[in-house]
Amino acid sequence: MIMINLTVRDKDKLSISSKQNNPWDYLSNNGSYTKNKIKTHIKERTLLRARRQTLTCSYCQLAITNARNDAFDIDHILPISVSLFKCKSFSFKNLAVSCSRCNRTIKSDDYSFYIGKSKRDSNKSANYSIIHPFYDNIKCHLKVREIYDNVNNINLVIYKIVNNSPKGHTTxxxxKLQDLVKDSLISSLGIRKISYENVYDQLSNL
Ligand SMILES: [Zn+2]
Incomplete structure (x- = not known):
């Protein structure tokens, strides 16, 4: 990946704008060149961080570069379409790599999972009913197992909620992670012609 280089002036603008209530508006007023440069910089930084691990969706935890879905999004956990959260536009702790299913189809601009009273509460795990990609340790709440069947070119997916975690259940x-399990089982059933219970038992014992 070729990383964009920010000049000292760009960095100053990034720093000043991130303190504004609406950072994107502030940058727009300073010209579209700087705005686009900073946008690219934020995307690159978020991706680079994600690539230190494998590229998985921060929500469903499935690998993004699999047969299911090649697309990935950089999602604002608290949506910046909501004026209260506009100030979080550049906050790296508010940016998560997500599959397009979780981001666009399910989450979109919803923030019903946020139970904080103000934007100041947004850096505390307890103010999110779902697992937060940065303020929670996801493995303490929900585990996923993906088994790739390279003969039939399908993925089998199963989730385990750790210690009955409320955040695990809510996430x-x-x-709708049950749908991902069902989808993977249905494709498996069609190809392998084995019973649902059989596959489920096999997966549960992993
Ligand atoms: Zn996802």
């Missing part, structure tokens, strides 16, 4: 329900 599972909010992102």
């Amino acid at each position: 599972y329900d909010y992102f």
Whole structure:
């Protein structure tokens, strides 16, 4: 990846704008060149961080570069379409790599999972009913197992909620993760012609 280089002036603008209530508006008023440069910089930084791990969706935890879905999004966890959260536009702790299913189809501009009273509460895990990609340790709440069947070119998916975690349950329900399990089983059933219970038992024992 070729990383964009910010000049000292760009960095100053980034720093000043990130303190504004509406950072994008502030940057727009300073010319579209700087705005686009900073936008690219933020995307690159977020991706670079994600690539230190494998590129997985921060919500459903599935690998993004699999047969299911090649697209990925950089999602604002608290949507910046909401004026209260516009100030979070550049906050790296508010940017998560996500599959397009979780971001666009499910989450979109919803923030019903946020139970904080103000934007100041947004850096505390307890103010999110779902697992937060940065303020929570995802493995303490929800585990996913993906088994790639390279003969039939399909992925089998199963989730395990760790220690009955409330955040694990809410994330599972909010992102409709049961559908991903079902989808993977249905494609498996069609190809392997084995019973649902059989596959489920096999997966549960992993
Ligand atoms: Zn996802």
